[in-house]
Amino acid sequence: MGRARWHRKDFFLLAYIPAITLIAWCLPERLWTVVCNAAARLSMALHRSRTRGHCRKLTEILGERRTSLDVDEILKCYLAKNHLARVQCMQCYAPGGWSPHLRLEGREHIEHALAAGKGAVLWIAPMASKDLITKMALHQAGYPVSHLSRFDHGFSISLWGARLFNPLWTRIEERFLAERLVMSPSVQVSPLRWLIKRLRENRVVSLAANREGRKYPLTLPFLSGTIQLAEGAPTLAMSTGAALLPVFTVREPDGTYITKVEPTLHPATKGNTAKEVESLTKQYVQLLEFYALHYPCAYQGWRLSGV
Template sequence: MRVCESPARDALRLVAWYPLRFLVERLPPRLGFAVLRLLGRLHAAASRGRRGRALAAVSRLRPDLPGPTRRKQALAAFETHYANQLSIFVFPRITPDNFAQVLEIEGREHLDAALAAGRGAVLPIGHFGPTQLPLTVLGLVGYPMLQIGYLNEAGLSFIGRHVAVRLRRRYEGRIPARIVPPGPGTRQALAHLRAGGVVMTTLDDAPGQPRFGRHATFAFPGGALCAPLGPARLALSSGAALCPAFLVPGKTAPYRLRLEAPLAPPPGADKDAAALALSTELLARYAAVVRDDPGWWHLLEAHGAPGVPNISNVSNVP
């Protein structure tokens, strides 16, 4: 995504990272996320053009949805943008005792079984909803977490680099997980898995993110999607369990992390063929999640919406 820096964008950054940050980080976690989603709704109300592009993008992904549902998903694109970009303000208030206010965890037994067997686990998760929330909560409840993540500073203004990125690094340093870059961090991720740890990595590339590692093209809502083979290759190389992980709407909390049983590679396949087969299965399951709630998908932007200003211009790759 090409980002146009401007004084207005810098002013928005200053508002977000100073008065708004101080407010949100003092609220209970559930209320903090509610405030961030409210900002998205206010932005949608004030941006008829961008709201229209969001609706058009949802319609391209899900032309079968009735009109009211498409409008609801278009609004969700704005809510998701703010909840994802600024969720880091909420994280300091989340604890092992109150995380259920914002995140339900389903299928935890699959992760526990993999770790009990000494295998380690790879959790591939998409750019869908507030992507670092599962990383934060799993780390808080005691799982040895490592994230392969990427901070994109290309083209940022002075305030973008010295306010948004500098402060984000500080807040990410408080997440109970180690964050390593793609590429050089792969060896650290392999060692972490072989020691019985958990690695959270990406199912798809963030908008504007450079591609790292091998990719393939998969069928997906709205057209073919080029996605990384890295999660499957990481699991195959380390012997770790490959457990699909999806962030979806919750029942008693705003969000739910759904952990599924590990995928088994096809018998007799070499590493390349096995990685492709596993990735095809992962992307098919992810496609179903995106079809259910297209407004939560960050790559909706690639379909012409929502055009929401990226307050931090930071791509986090969980």
């Protein structure tokens, strides 16, 4: 987890954060998407070589699979949704905050898990609205969630940039959490112990699906390419007996954000922890494929470096 003290993007953030705050506070919500789409198109036009490389990568990942969008449009959505999530976050600081239309589907799966008495592990999928809106939906539904996070979650990935800029992001998210347990370069084990304690108390915990957390994350086929996923969520579920619930957040055409809690994942084989974890991860990847193809504009797991 070695990080540079500063990253060149930190200097960009000095202008970027005030700009998105002005957009959030001064423009009506219906124009946020328009502005973010325009910013995405401008970025693609200014970085043509990188844009061509990303489009090639998307084409390779999709292979023979088809979505409702071509690769140029998927890339534009990928960029625009990143901007939009940050605009939404900064709007929460405005007088009156931000109150989107939210709906939680599949809460019966959480209730069933809690009725079993061993807690629930929510495995949050890499969708555009996974960070803030997923937490809002669970909070609105009355679930106090303990979330495992990283010190570089937010605007910056550098050591000092994370300290300066990332609290602007995490302070908003923490309004909708019971607690945020942070993994940092110097603190790795204790947050995981607290997650285990919360599950033993029959609570709800959440982890984002990513490729961090292990030196060698699990690599599995994904569409016509591969995907790397850390095994933290399924390993935690297997070690505690908690239910493992995939969670996806998407936006409907009418503007409503729907957080979908999928049924509990069960390993195809028993008796070998490594094979159980791999089986659960494979099932999760199948769900990721479904959502990536059906909601390509919302899926943020394409792993486009440099974006």
